[in-house]
Amino acid sequence: MRQAEVVVHGATSAGVCAAVAAARRGLDTVLLEPGRHVGGMTSGGLGYTDIGDARVLGGMAAEFRQAVADAYGVAPGHYAGPEPHVAEQIFLSWLEQAGVEVVFGAALRTVVTSGDRIFSAATLRGDYAGGVFVDASYEGDLMAAAGVSYQVGREDRALHGERFAGRREVMPGMHNFPPYVSPFRADGTLLPQVADGPMAEVGEGDGGVMSYGYRVCMSTAPDRIPFARRPGYDDEHWELGRRLFRHWREQGVSPRAGRLVGLEPNLPNGKADGNSLGPFSLSVLDRSAWAYPDAGPEERERIRLHHLHHAQDLLYFLSHDPEVPAVVRAELGRWGLPADEFADTGHLPHQLYVREARRMLGEAHLTEHDLVEGRRHPDVVAMGSYHLDIREVQRTWRWVYEHPDPIPMVVTEGYLSVGVAPYQIPYRALVPRREECANLVVPVCVSASHVAFSSIRMEVQYQMLGHAAGLAAARSAATGKAVQDVDVTALQEDLAAAGQVLSL
Structure with a gap:
């Protein structure tokens, strides 16, 4: 069994940033990827990068943007994003320079827990024990296998009092x-x-995903x-x-x-x-x-x-x-x-x-109100700014009652776009409830409602949240403290020193 200080599951852009951030702090870090590539959607076709308000772009997301500019010899932002192979080359170079061990073909099989902690993850490429784990997958498989609570799909409008929740x-x-x-x-x-x-x-919840x-x-x-x-x-x-x-x-x-x-x-x-x-x-x-x-x-x-x-x-x-x-x-x-x-x-x-899969029910749960009202959070670790962007959920049909007989029509349902001002994302939305798991950080399937997640789900957000998750995992592994007990002030200082934007 391979023993590491930090084990990251999922080589999405969040997973790469988390692994690199932890390794740069000197921790023995392993990145487990079920497939054969790193970068997730950033290197997997989503070249055109949705940013929102560029003022919130900081930390490793800004570092990636600069690396793209350097690769083409242009100013940052000159291109809306890189070619897929260039994105992957940048991430691979980061991982190599940081000394991260990357294991491809490491699809998750089972997770072994002990009390309130994950002990190891069994994959098709072997077993990996760690002090702290980061689930940076789009699906949240490690999180779910560890027994952490989550939601899938659209909730009922009444659950959080969200205007835009439920069926549209x-x-x-x-x-x-x-x-x-x-x-x-x-x-x-x-x-x-x-x-x-x-x-x-x-307005009713139906479990539908984008x-x-x-x-x-x-x-x-x-x-x-x-x-x-x-x-x-x-x-x-x-x-x-x-x-x-x-x-x-x-x-x-x-x-x-x-x-x-x-x-x-x-x-x-x-x-x-x-x-x-x-x-x-x-x-x-x-x-x-x-x-x-x-x-x-x-x-x-x-x-x-x-x-x-x-x-x-x-x-x-x-x-x-x-x-x-x-x-x-x-x-x-x-x-x-x-x-x-x-x-x-x-x-x-x-x-x-x-676009969305599982969403954790963590220490804090972001909703439409946090984003639309711009609520401030003392434990902010990154900012978002992209509009609420719910893509179509279903194409079905319905009877339209017109004279003299009803007419069946194809309909598409679910799309929504609502602008929001820059908002803060708290650290508590990246960690499970204390009683469920004490050594897991989740920067992709974050604790948020379907509506709130529709803005948070952008790749630059994942890069910044992965950065925060990696530094938090490093602090937790180095001190032996639960991820919920990480010194957030010190974490914020680490992030700010690396260029992360925590407020405007």
Whole structure:
């Protein structure tokens, strides 16, 4: 069994920052990654970095931003983000320089606890004991296996008195389906890509998570990989898309390819970070993601492949199907997958965009009120500023009662965007309840409501929270104190000395 002072689970950007921060303080640190890459979404397709108010960007997030600038010989912020392979190179260099032992293929099997502490984590690559653990995974698997309380999905509006909680009203907007598109085939069965079953009442909690997808890096370079027809591609699976384009044609709407998948060259070297835009996009809205957070490895892999195939097939559909407007097909034809990205995963990203999974119920629980009202916290360890950004939760259908007979219509539900001023994130939201676990810090699946998490979930936030988690873990491991008893004033001084912004 490998014994370390700090064990970090999940090489997301938060996990890399946590491991590097602890190792820089001289602690023996191991970083366990179930996959084969480091960086999570920062190196896994999400090149275009959502920041919010740049004034709150500090610590290792600012350090990463500077490293990106140095890699391209430009000023910080010149590019909205790095190419995926450059992001991974930066993180790998940090880990190597800090002396972090990185173990790939280390999928979590079980966790051994003793009293209120985690003793070890058993993985497919061996067992790892530690003084303090950091769960920096998107899923919160280590946290859950240790018996720490958590929530999944949307809560009821009444739980925290949050205005934006629970199921949303179906409203018109760029991400919703236009009216009068039928969800049914001629034989009365439901089309693929439409979830069946009733929606919860408005404001009720339903356990739904924000949709997942793949952020696909694309290029117009001469050596690009064309969007090809995948073995297993099902023409009938895309009938809903054809109906959408027919509806737009009848209404005189001329969709642009760039507004369907985001084809603006917003990354260095003319690459694009393909985003989920509009009612029919890279996001999968059939509720399949709802089962992912608590699913076992086999079910998660099935869901992941479902999302990966959706991304592949959507790009082929938009660039080849005769029902897609010729101008869209022509524009998509100029693009393809970059030959110099994701070579070991068929030039598609290695990371599924898990926008939210489990969320811890910790010592402090952030809600919409903390963000909207800008509540101050004496134990602040980082700041956030991005708007409340709840992506679509489901695509389903409902009866619309119009004269003389009801009409079934496809609807998309869940999207919300509400601006907030810069806000503080307290250390207590990163640690479990004292009685549940005394040696675990959680910088990704933080203790927050669904609404609050929709802003906190940005990669730069994860980098800053990972930084704080790594320094807190180092202090806890060095002193033997519970993570809840870490000297927060000293931790804040460490963070401030490293450039972390704790107030404006």
